[in-house]
Amino acid sequence: MPPQRYWEVIGQIVEEIESDQLDVYDCFDMNGEAYLTPLVREAINIRGKCFTEKDEDNFRAVVATSGVYGRHGLSDDERMALLLVGVDVKHQVEPQRCQRVCEPYRKDSPVFRNAPALWSLVREDLILVDSGEVSPSGQLLRFPSFLCRLHGHTLQHYALYENLYNTIAGNKLFLRIDQFDASQSDLIYVCEEAIRPIDPNFLKKMEIYKGEKKWGYYEVLPPEKVTDRQFLDYSRGFGRLEVVFKRNGNDLSCMIEELPSKVDGRVLTGLCLHATSKCPVGVSWNEAVADHIDGAINYYFDERALERFDSDISVTGCAASCRTHLFRIEETPLANMLPIAKLFFEAQSLQQDWINDQFRFIKVTDFKSSIS
Known part of the structure; x- marks a missing residue:
């Protein structure tokens, strides 16, 4: 564990970069030039004395097999320490970066x-x-x-x-567009278990009543072998899919959130699909119309990230630290939620188990696979 002085230096590096109006991600781009100020060199010296087993597993091979930061006369340990300094600096600024993504539009952007x-x-x-x-x-x-x-x-x-x-x-x-980037360039950019299967019956005729709630919870667990169908989701860091349907007054509301398997530094990132409908009890799934379906990205920081990670969507009172919508559709068939979910969420095995649980009443031949 790095000493307190190391984290003080990391904070000073962030202040130095911001005062020079530079971008943290450009300064610590593995494919670019090394950012080597006196503060960064001090951080390298400290970090190079406290490598952990996890550091070795994640970064030693990168240093040994690539020329990252190889043109600056640094030793292999110094290059590895610089990689780790970059990771720690990025973690420090990630909440601010997420908040910037979520800012309302401004005419002067x-x-x-x-x-x-x-x-x-x-x-x-x-x-x-x-x-x-x-x-x-x-x-x-x-x-x-x-x-x-x-x-x-x-x-x-x-x-x-x-x-x-x-x-x-x-x-x-x-x-949603990026109001800050006017560059006109392209963007560069397991075994799972139904912890709580969702009720498969109520959606057939929208049989969820005022004040009632139906929810489900699906989680990725370590696969027994690489041939398990959930292995890809597990290896890519997906954690769980949470689903809740409820009726607020006369309005039906659905929220689905996909979360990773761990908090990344100071940030937990969730993808959230939300729909509302005024369809009454008795309307069939295929006939129901959504007032809107929207997709959003939720960012939870620090203590709130840990709070959200330890809760579930059915009881959570943990609001995102910041969030922004990515798209919104109005007056569209509620059944569009399924093909949209398949393109919006990433964990395919979790999606499939949710769909298999909740939509048993739909014949495979009648399943809606495209947006209409």
Whole structure:
């Protein structure tokens, strides 16, 4: 464990970078030049004396098999220490970076300064833009000749956006763009167990009554062998999928959140799909209409990250430290939630077990596989 002085130096490095108006991720880019100020060299000296077994497992092979930071006369231990310093500095600034992602739109941000007419498409919540007059293309959005980046947590989100744009008629789709990046460039970017299976019967006729709640919880556990179908989800760090349906007054609400298997540094990141519908009890799943379906990214920091990680969606009172919507569709079939979920969430084995539990009433031949 590094001594207290090390963390003091890490904090000073962050202040140094910010005062010079540099980007932390550029300064500690493994493919770039080494950022070697006196403070960074002091951090390297301290960090190089306290490698852990985990550090060796995660970084020794990288140093031995690559030329990372190899042009600066550093020893292998110093190069490894510099990699670890970069990780620790990034963890320090990650909450601020997440908050920046979630900030409401401002007219004076770079994108809206460069394309003022785009502001007329901003939704009243200042979070999304109307896609009726813009066209998503891969990881970019075109208006009409100006390009700006879309927000997506995973590469498959961009495929989801194009799919939604091509199938949702009228001005009923809203997307999230990066208001700070006007560069007009492309983005660079197990065994699981149903801890609590969700009730498979109520959705067939929306039989959930006022004040009632139905929920399920699916978790990835270490697979016994690499051939297990959940191995990929486990190796990529996915943890669990939580699902809750409830009726608030007369309105049906559904929330699904996918969480990783651990808190990453100071941040826990959740992908959240949410839908509401005014459909009464007795309406079939395939006939129900959602008032809206939206996808969001939730960031939980520090103590709140640990609190959320130790709770579940059915009882949690833990709000995200910050969050932003990535897309929103209005007045669409509720059944669209399934094909959207398949493109929005990443843990395929968890999704499949949830779907197998909750949608047994749907014949395989009738299963909705595309957005309509």
